[in-house]
Amino acid sequence: MEGETILQPENNAAVEKEAVDRAFGAENRNKLIDRYFETSALEGITPVNAWQHVYRMLLWSDPTTGLAHCYESDKSQPGKPWYARSLAFHQWICSQLGAEPSDLGHKIDWLFIKACADLSDAMLRREARLAEIAAAQRRPYADGGFPEPGADPELKAIIHDALKPYLASDPPEAVWHAAIQKARQFLGVQNKRKNLVGEGFEDVLAQVVRRACGVPATSVRTRSMLYEIPGFNRARQGAKENKVDLAIIQPTMRTLVTAKWSVRADREKQFPTEYDEYINAESENRKFQYVFVTNEFDPARLMRACENLHRNSLMFDQVVHINTNAVRAAYGDLSRADGSRHRVIEHIENGRLVSLEKWLTALSSQ
Numbered sequence: 001m002e003g004e005t006i007l008q009p010e011n012n013a014a015v016e017k018e019a020v021d022r023a024f025g026a027e028n029r030n031k032l033i034d035r036y037f038e039t040s041a042l043e044g045i046t047p048v049n050a051w052q053h054v055y056r057m058l059l060w061s062d063p064t065t066g067l068a069h070c071y072e073s074d075k076s077q078p079g080k081p082w083y084a085r086s087l088a089f090h091q092w093i094c095s096q097l098g099a100e101p102s103d104l105g106h107k108i109d110w111l112f113i114k115a116c117a118d119l120s121d122a123m124l125r126r127e128a129r130l131a132e133i134a135a136a137q138r139r140p141y142a143d144g145g146f147p148e149p150g151a152d153p154e155l156k157a158i159i160h161d162a163l164k165p166y167l168a169s170d171p172p173e174a175v176w177h178a179a180i181q182k183a184r185q186f187l188g189v190q191n192k193r194k195n196l197v198g199e200g201f202e203d204v205l206a207q208v209v210r211r212a213c214g215v216p217a218t219s220v221r222t223r224s225m226l227y228e229i230p231g232f233n234r235a236r237q238g239a240k241e242n243k244v245d246l247a248i249i250q251p252t253m254r255t256l257v258t259a260k261w262s263v264r265a266d267r268e269k270q271f272p273t274e275y276d277e278y279i280n281a282e283s284e285n286r287k288f289q290y291v292f293v294t295n296e297f298d299p300a301r302l303m304r305a306c307e308n309l310h311r312n313s314l315m316f317d318q319v320v321h322i323n324t325n326a327v328r329a330a331y332g333d334l335s336r337a338d339g340s341r342h343r344v345i346e347h348i349e350n351g352r353l354v355s356l357e358k359w360l361t362a363l364s365s366q
Contacts, residue, residue, distance in 0.1 A: 023119035024192045029200055032114045033057070033207050040110070045211045047360035051323045052097065054356065057204055058197055058261070059093070059295075060109040062086070068093050068104060070297045070330055085297075085330045092329035111204075112196055116189055152180050159183075199223070201261045202245050205293060208356075209248060213364040221247045226277070229254065231284040235277070242277050246293075250366045254288040263294060263301045275310055289317040293356070296321070297330055299340035306347040320359045324348045 022028060037045065041053055062069040065076055065083065067090040076082040090101060099107045134149055147153070156176055171179075202222045209220050226242040227234040230249060235241050246257035256278055260267060275290055282288060292305055308315045321327055327348065331341045347353040 023115050024189075024196055026199065026203070028115065028118060029111070029196070030203055032111055032118075033200075033203055035114075036110060037207060037211060045208065047212050047357045047364065050208045050212045050360055051356045054204055054208065054295075054322055055093065056097070056108055057111045058109075058201060060112060060193070061105045068108065070295075070326070085332065088332050089297075089326060089330040092326060111200055112193055115192075115196060116186070119185070119189060151177070152184065155180055155183065197261045201295075202259045205246055205257070205259055209246075209360070209363065212360050215248060215250065215363070219249045221249070226281055229256070231286065231288070232278070232281045233283045235281065242274065242281075248363065250363075253366050255291055255363070256288060257291045257293055259293045261295045263296045263298070263305070268301065268304065271308070272310055272315065275315055290315065291318045291320060291359070292316045293320040293359070294322075297327060299331070299344045302327070302353065303340045303343045303347070306344070306352045318359060319347075319353050320356055321353060322356050324353060324355045327353075 036053075036057060040056070043049075045053055060069050061067065062073050062076065064073055065078070065086060067076070067086045070076075070086055070089045071082045076086045090104065093099075093108075094101050094104050097104070097107050138146065159179070160170075199222075206220045206222045209215050210217055221229070221244075223243050223245065224247050226232050226244055229244065229247050231254060244256050245259040248255040248257065258271065258274065271292075278288070278290060294302075294305070296302055296305075302319070302321070305316060305319045327344065331345065334341055334345065344353065
């Protein structure tokens, strides 16, 4: 069939993956971040309000609880301790962003929502191109009652049964098709959030540093090889070359940033190795700062980040949380708190754990 010749070079799974990767990739992600600052931050970005922009772009609502995500979903379900803390954080962020608790989802998650919209547009364009070819392929089977491409009877039945008491009449098949395709697409891209929040956090921080601190774009680098940063050598032959999440190169200081929205246990173990490699590669015999920026809320992980030693000195020069007041709000009443939450609050009070605002203010003066 002629349609087979046209479709032969096109692998559906590969094309869909390409569309997803393009929508969530670095190039499109940075275009979206630029668009956000050009359209949604018209009042300007400063060290004081930077955290709000970070949360508006990257914070999201946990679909299983409906609350702003501040901790692992499985540990934040109703009845578990982090559900109460998630409620407290949700209330706090709503008060800070001027949102109703039921409406917060419309005030946050900007980057993911826009990337999903770009993906949807790409997939719709692709479907439109293929519709005519598919119709020709299906023509010999027109009277056979074959299901339409993309039909999902089980998903349709689940939605239909849930909504049936509220439907005056059944929607047309075209409406069902569009709704099911959107639902499948939404579920399919949820695993891309991890990548978006990972590298997206680095990209957003880079833009925030440039815009809030007046640092030239050429002095702020994301995911650079260590040896590309002034004053650092290549790794020894055969050793793995390191990428630095975020590097800020100023006349008086080089700052190497490990940026992690949240911290996995295996990632914690890599910090000392990473720092050793930075020290060994330093070639100008002058100070550089090693900084950890995170939105982690787990008290034990935050405490370790603040207290970890390297050769009998604190490993991180600074530990930065997007907003330390958010941590206080989530932890709530500490009269019956465990030791790690107390320790984290002590680190906030003595300046060991600082807010994004304080860190950006310090960077502005370097």
